[in-house]
Amino acid sequence: MRTYRVTHRTSYAYRGEVSTSFGRAHLLPADRPRQTCVDAAVTVTPRPAEQHEHTDAFGNRSTFFAVTAAHRALTVLAESTVAVAPAVAPVPVAWEDVRDGLLTTTTPDGIDARGYVLPSPRLGPDPAVTAYARPSFPPGRAIADAALDLSARIHRDFRYVSGSSTVRSSVADLFASGEGVCQDFAHLAVAGLRSMGLAARYVSGYLETRPPPGRPRVVGADASHAWVSVRTGDGWFDVDPTNDRAVDDSFVELAHGRDYADVPPLRGVIFSSGGAGSELTVAVDMIRLDGGYGRPQN
DSSP: OEEEEEEEEEEEEEEEEESEEEEEEEEEOOOBTTEEEEEEEEEEESOOSEEEEEEOTTSOEEEEEEEOSOEEEEEEEEEEEEEEOOOOOOOOOBHHHHHHHHHHOOSHHHHHHHTTTSOBTTBOOOHHHHHHHGGGOOTTOBHHHHHHHHHHHHHHHSEEOTTSOOTTOOHHHHHHHSEEOHHHHHHHHHHHHHHTTOOEEEEEEEEOOOOOTTOOOOTTBBOEEEEEEEEOSSSEEEEETTTTEEOOTTEEEEEEESSGGGOOSEEEEEEOTTOOOEEEEEEEEEEETTSOOOOOOO
8 A cells, every 4th residue: 555645736827917716626536446535635825715525427526616806826736645555457358248248237337337438528439549449459358458458559659748739639639740648648548448349437647756866856846647447347447558557556546537628637717807818837746655656657
Protein backbone atom coordinates (compact mmCIF):
# COMPACT_ATOMS: atom_id res chain seq x y z
CA MET A 1 0.00 0.00 0.00
CA ARG A 2 1.30 3.44 -1.00
CA THR A 3 0.00 6.71 0.39
CA TYR A 4 0.23 10.00 -1.49
CA ARG A 5 -0.43 13.64 -0.73
CA VAL A 6 -1.63 15.36 -3.89
CA THR A 7 -1.84 19.12 -4.31
CA HIS A 8 -3.31 20.60 -7.50
CA ARG A 9 -3.40 24.39 -7.75
CA THR A 10 -5.04 26.18 -10.71
CA SER A 11 -4.69 29.97 -10.87
CA TYR A 12 -6.26 32.46 -13.25
CA ALA A 13 -5.02 36.05 -13.51
CA TYR A 14 -7.54 38.20 -15.42
CA ARG A 15 -6.62 41.27 -17.43
CA GLY A 16 -9.84 42.97 -16.38
CA GLU A 17 -12.34 42.76 -13.56
CA VAL A 18 -14.57 39.69 -13.50
CA SER A 19 -17.95 40.08 -11.88
CA THR A 20 -18.91 36.40 -11.54
CA SER A 21 -17.20 33.03 -11.96
CA PHE A 22 -18.95 29.68 -12.14
CA GLY A 23 -16.85 26.52 -12.10
CA ARG A 24 -17.08 22.75 -11.92
CA ALA A 25 -14.12 20.60 -10.94
CA HIS A 26 -13.21 16.91 -10.95
CA LEU A 27 -10.33 17.26 -8.49
CA LEU A 28 -11.38 15.08 -5.54
CA PRO A 29 -10.37 11.38 -5.71
CA ALA A 30 -13.13 8.88 -4.96
CA ASP A 31 -12.82 5.49 -3.29
CA ARG A 32 -12.15 2.75 -5.85
CA PRO A 33 -11.56 -1.00 -5.50
CA ARG A 34 -7.80 -0.42 -4.97
CA GLN A 35 -7.91 3.22 -3.84
CA THR A 36 -9.03 4.88 -0.61
CA CYS A 37 -9.40 8.63 -0.29
CA VAL A 38 -8.29 9.43 3.28
CA ASP A 39 -9.16 13.13 3.03
CA ALA A 40 -9.75 15.69 0.30
CA ALA A 41 -10.89 19.28 -0.04
CA VAL A 42 -11.23 21.99 -2.68
CA THR A 43 -10.55 25.59 -1.60
CA VAL A 44 -11.57 28.43 -3.91
CA THR A 45 -10.18 31.97 -3.58
CA PRO A 46 -11.93 34.44 -3.51
CA ARG A 47 -14.34 32.69 -1.20
CA PRO A 48 -17.33 31.51 -3.23
CA ALA A 49 -20.90 32.49 -2.43
CA GLU A 50 -21.85 28.90 -3.19
CA GLN A 51 -19.87 25.66 -3.20
CA HIS A 52 -21.09 22.09 -3.01
CA GLU A 53 -20.09 18.58 -3.99
CA HIS A 54 -22.09 15.82 -5.65
CA THR A 55 -21.50 12.44 -7.28
CA ASP A 56 -21.83 12.58 -11.07
CA ALA A 57 -23.37 10.01 -13.41
CA PHE A 58 -20.08 8.08 -13.60
CA GLY A 59 -19.53 7.82 -9.83
CA ASN A 60 -16.99 10.65 -9.62
CA ARG A 61 -16.84 13.42 -7.04
CA SER A 62 -17.67 16.75 -8.68
CA THR A 63 -17.38 20.20 -7.08
CA PHE A 64 -19.46 23.20 -8.15
CA PHE A 65 -18.65 26.77 -7.07
CA ALA A 66 -19.87 30.30 -7.77
CA VAL A 67 -17.82 33.40 -6.97
CA THR A 68 -20.10 36.44 -7.13
CA ALA A 69 -17.79 39.14 -5.76
CA ALA A 70 -15.77 41.15 -8.30
CA HIS A 71 -12.26 39.76 -8.71
CA ARG A 72 -9.16 39.92 -10.92
CA ALA A 73 -7.72 36.53 -9.89
CA LEU A 74 -9.13 33.11 -9.09
CA THR A 75 -7.39 30.14 -7.47
CA VAL A 76 -8.76 26.61 -7.11
CA LEU A 77 -6.68 24.48 -4.74
CA ALA A 78 -7.39 20.75 -4.41
CA GLU A 79 -5.61 18.81 -1.66
CA SER A 80 -6.03 15.11 -1.00
CA THR A 81 -4.46 12.14 0.75
CA VAL A 82 -4.92 8.85 -1.06
CA ALA A 83 -3.90 5.27 -0.27
CA VAL A 84 -3.41 2.93 -3.25
CA ALA A 85 -3.06 -0.86 -3.14
CA PRO A 86 -1.01 -2.91 -5.64
CA ALA A 87 -2.75 -4.02 -8.82
CA VAL A 88 -4.07 -7.55 -9.17
CA ALA A 89 -3.63 -9.36 -12.48
CA PRO A 90 -7.00 -9.97 -14.18
CA VAL A 91 -8.28 -13.48 -14.84
CA PRO A 92 -7.14 -14.45 -18.38
CA VAL A 93 -10.27 -14.42 -20.55
CA ALA A 94 -10.39 -14.23 -24.35
CA TRP A 95 -11.41 -10.79 -25.52
CA GLU A 96 -14.25 -12.20 -27.65
CA ASP A 97 -15.76 -13.85 -24.56
CA VAL A 98 -15.67 -10.52 -22.70
CA ARG A 99 -17.24 -8.75 -25.70
CA ASP A 100 -20.02 -11.32 -25.98
CA GLY A 101 -20.58 -11.35 -22.24
CA LEU A 102 -21.35 -7.65 -22.26
CA LEU A 103 -24.39 -8.40 -24.43
CA THR A 104 -25.90 -10.95 -22.03
CA THR A 105 -24.80 -9.85 -18.55
CA THR A 106 -27.49 -9.10 -15.98
CA THR A 107 -25.25 -7.87 -13.16
CA PRO A 108 -25.48 -4.16 -12.23
CA ASP A 109 -21.76 -3.62 -12.93
CA GLY A 110 -22.00 -5.39 -16.26
CA ILE A 111 -25.04 -3.43 -17.34
CA ASP A 112 -23.29 -0.19 -16.35
CA ALA A 113 -20.24 -1.22 -18.39
CA ARG A 114 -22.35 -1.48 -21.56
CA GLY A 115 -22.54 2.31 -21.67
CA TYR A 116 -18.79 2.45 -22.22
CA VAL A 117 -19.07 0.41 -25.42
CA LEU A 118 -21.14 3.09 -27.10
CA PRO A 119 -19.75 6.13 -28.95
CA SER A 120 -19.27 9.26 -26.86
CA PRO A 121 -19.27 12.98 -27.74
CA ARG A 122 -15.53 13.03 -28.50
CA LEU A 123 -15.13 9.46 -29.73
CA GLY A 124 -17.51 8.43 -32.49
CA PRO A 125 -17.20 5.42 -34.84
CA ASP A 126 -14.14 5.67 -37.09
CA PRO A 127 -13.04 2.99 -39.59
CA ALA A 128 -9.43 4.21 -39.28
CA VAL A 129 -9.49 3.52 -35.54
CA THR A 130 -10.96 0.05 -36.07
CA ALA A 131 -8.29 -0.76 -38.65
CA TYR A 132 -5.57 0.45 -36.29
CA ALA A 133 -6.84 -1.52 -33.29
CA ARG A 134 -7.64 -4.82 -35.04
CA PRO A 135 -4.08 -6.29 -35.19
CA SER A 136 -3.97 -6.32 -31.37
CA PHE A 137 -7.01 -8.60 -31.20
CA PRO A 138 -6.29 -11.94 -32.87
CA PRO A 139 -8.76 -14.72 -32.05
CA GLY A 140 -8.50 -16.09 -28.53
CA ARG A 141 -6.04 -13.53 -27.15
CA ALA A 142 -6.56 -12.71 -23.46
CA ILE A 143 -8.16 -9.31 -23.10
CA ALA A 144 -5.43 -7.93 -20.82
CA ASP A 145 -2.75 -9.00 -23.31
CA ALA A 146 -4.70 -7.40 -26.16
CA ALA A 147 -5.07 -4.13 -24.26
CA LEU A 148 -1.37 -4.10 -23.40
CA ASP A 149 -0.46 -4.77 -27.02
CA LEU A 150 -2.65 -1.91 -28.23
CA SER A 151 -1.08 0.34 -25.60
CA ALA A 152 2.44 -0.66 -26.65
CA ARG A 153 1.69 0.06 -30.31
CA ILE A 154 0.32 3.51 -29.49
CA HIS A 155 3.44 4.19 -27.44
CA ARG A 156 5.64 3.07 -30.32
CA ASP A 157 3.75 4.67 -33.21
CA PHE A 158 3.14 8.16 -31.83
CA ARG A 159 5.50 10.74 -30.34
CA TYR A 160 4.85 12.38 -27.00
CA VAL A 161 5.31 16.12 -27.58
CA SER A 162 4.23 18.48 -24.83
CA GLY A 163 1.97 21.23 -26.13
CA SER A 164 1.40 19.50 -29.47
CA SER A 165 -2.36 19.30 -28.99
CA THR A 166 -5.21 20.93 -27.09
CA VAL A 167 -8.18 19.58 -25.16
CA ARG A 168 -10.18 19.95 -28.40
CA SER A 169 -7.81 17.78 -30.48
CA SER A 170 -9.29 14.64 -32.02
CA VAL A 171 -8.04 11.14 -32.76
CA ALA A 172 -7.96 12.17 -36.42
CA ASP A 173 -5.56 14.98 -35.47
CA LEU A 174 -3.32 12.43 -33.73
CA PHE A 175 -3.27 10.20 -36.82
CA ALA A 176 -2.47 13.20 -39.03
CA SER A 177 0.35 14.67 -36.94
CA GLY A 178 1.81 11.52 -35.39
CA GLU A 179 2.29 13.32 -32.08
CA GLY A 180 0.26 14.19 -29.02
CA VAL A 181 0.04 14.00 -25.25
CA CYS A 182 -1.42 11.57 -22.72
CA GLN A 183 -5.01 12.65 -23.37
CA ASP A 184 -4.64 11.92 -27.09
CA PHE A 185 -3.10 8.50 -26.49
CA ALA A 186 -5.80 7.60 -23.96
CA HIS A 187 -8.50 8.69 -26.42
CA LEU A 188 -7.06 6.49 -29.16
CA ALA A 189 -6.86 3.51 -26.79
CA VAL A 190 -10.44 4.03 -25.61
CA ALA A 191 -11.73 4.38 -29.17
CA GLY A 192 -9.75 1.34 -30.33
CA LEU A 193 -11.10 -0.89 -27.56
CA ARG A 194 -14.67 0.24 -28.22
CA SER A 195 -14.25 -0.44 -31.92
CA MET A 196 -13.75 -4.09 -30.98
CA GLY A 197 -17.00 -4.16 -28.99
CA LEU A 198 -15.32 -3.75 -25.60
CA ALA A 199 -16.16 -1.40 -22.75
CA ALA A 200 -13.47 1.25 -22.22
CA ARG A 201 -13.25 4.29 -19.98
CA TYR A 202 -11.11 7.43 -20.15
CA VAL A 203 -9.37 7.92 -16.78
CA SER A 204 -7.86 11.13 -15.40
CA GLY A 205 -5.49 11.29 -12.46
CA TYR A 206 -1.84 11.45 -11.51
CA LEU A 207 1.31 9.36 -11.88
CA GLU A 208 4.09 9.42 -9.32
CA THR A 209 7.27 10.79 -10.88
CA ARG A 210 10.85 11.32 -9.79
CA PRO A 211 13.47 13.92 -10.67
CA PRO A 212 16.46 13.09 -12.90
CA PRO A 213 19.41 11.47 -11.07
CA GLY A 214 21.30 14.01 -8.99
CA ARG A 215 18.63 16.70 -9.38
CA PRO A 216 16.34 17.95 -6.60
CA ARG A 217 12.62 17.47 -6.88
CA VAL A 218 10.99 20.61 -8.32
CA VAL A 219 7.92 21.70 -6.36
CA GLY A 220 4.85 22.06 -8.57
CA ALA A 221 6.44 20.29 -11.54
CA ASP A 222 4.14 17.25 -11.60
CA ALA A 223 1.14 17.16 -13.94
CA SER A 224 -2.25 15.62 -14.51
CA HIS A 225 -2.22 12.35 -16.40
CA ALA A 226 -4.66 10.21 -18.42
CA TRP A 227 -4.96 6.54 -19.29
CA VAL A 228 -7.51 3.90 -20.30
CA SER A 229 -9.53 1.31 -18.38
CA VAL A 230 -11.04 -1.74 -20.09
CA ARG A 231 -13.70 -4.08 -18.75
CA THR A 232 -12.27 -7.59 -18.42
CA GLY A 233 -15.26 -9.61 -17.28
CA ASP A 234 -14.36 -9.69 -13.60
CA GLY A 235 -13.49 -6.00 -13.21
CA TRP A 236 -11.52 -3.25 -14.91
CA PHE A 237 -7.92 -3.36 -16.12
CA ASP A 238 -6.06 -0.07 -16.51
CA VAL A 239 -3.28 0.58 -19.03
CA ASP A 240 -1.13 3.69 -19.64
CA PRO A 241 -0.26 4.09 -23.35
CA THR A 242 1.89 7.16 -22.68
CA ASN A 243 4.35 5.08 -20.67
CA ASP A 244 3.61 1.62 -22.13
CA ARG A 245 2.73 -0.02 -18.84
CA ALA A 246 -0.09 -1.44 -16.80
CA VAL A 247 -1.42 0.89 -14.14
CA ASP A 248 -0.25 0.04 -10.63
CA ASP A 249 0.03 1.69 -7.22
CA SER A 250 2.07 4.56 -8.72
CA PHE A 251 -1.19 6.01 -10.07
CA VAL A 252 -3.97 7.95 -8.33
CA GLU A 253 -7.32 8.12 -10.12
CA LEU A 254 -9.32 11.34 -10.03
CA ALA A 255 -12.24 10.47 -12.27
CA HIS A 256 -13.35 8.34 -15.20
CA GLY A 257 -15.87 8.86 -17.98
CA ARG A 258 -16.58 8.19 -21.64
CA ASP A 259 -13.90 10.67 -22.77
CA TYR A 260 -12.14 13.84 -21.62
CA ALA A 261 -15.30 15.93 -22.01
CA ASP A 262 -16.90 14.06 -19.08
CA VAL A 263 -14.07 14.65 -16.60
CA PRO A 264 -11.96 17.78 -17.25
CA PRO A 265 -10.12 18.80 -14.06
CA LEU A 266 -11.73 22.25 -14.17
CA ARG A 267 -14.17 24.06 -16.46
CA GLY A 268 -16.12 27.23 -15.97
CA VAL A 269 -17.72 30.42 -17.19
CA ILE A 270 -16.85 34.01 -16.30
CA PHE A 271 -18.82 37.21 -16.74
CA SER A 272 -17.01 40.48 -17.34
CA SER A 273 -18.12 43.81 -18.76
CA GLY A 274 -14.61 44.31 -20.16
CA GLY A 275 -14.23 40.95 -21.93
CA ALA A 276 -11.31 39.98 -19.68
CA GLY A 277 -8.72 37.53 -20.96
CA SER A 278 -6.74 35.44 -18.52
CA GLU A 279 -3.37 33.86 -17.80
CA LEU A 280 -3.54 30.28 -16.54
CA THR A 281 -1.02 28.66 -14.19
CA VAL A 282 -1.24 25.04 -13.01
CA ALA A 283 1.02 23.49 -10.36
CA VAL A 284 0.72 19.85 -9.26
CA ASP A 285 2.60 17.96 -6.56
CA MET A 286 2.25 14.24 -5.85
CA ILE A 287 4.27 13.34 -2.77
CA ARG A 288 4.61 9.81 -1.51
CA LEU A 289 4.15 9.94 2.27
CA ASP A 290 5.65 6.52 2.95
CA GLY A 291 8.88 7.44 1.15
CA GLY A 292 10.41 6.61 -2.24
CA TYR A 293 9.68 7.54 -5.83
CA GLY A 294 7.95 5.63 -8.58
CA ARG A 295 9.06 5.20 -12.15
CA PRO A 296 9.44 8.35 -14.22
CA GLN A 297 6.70 9.61 -16.51
CA ASN A 298 7.44 10.40 -20.14
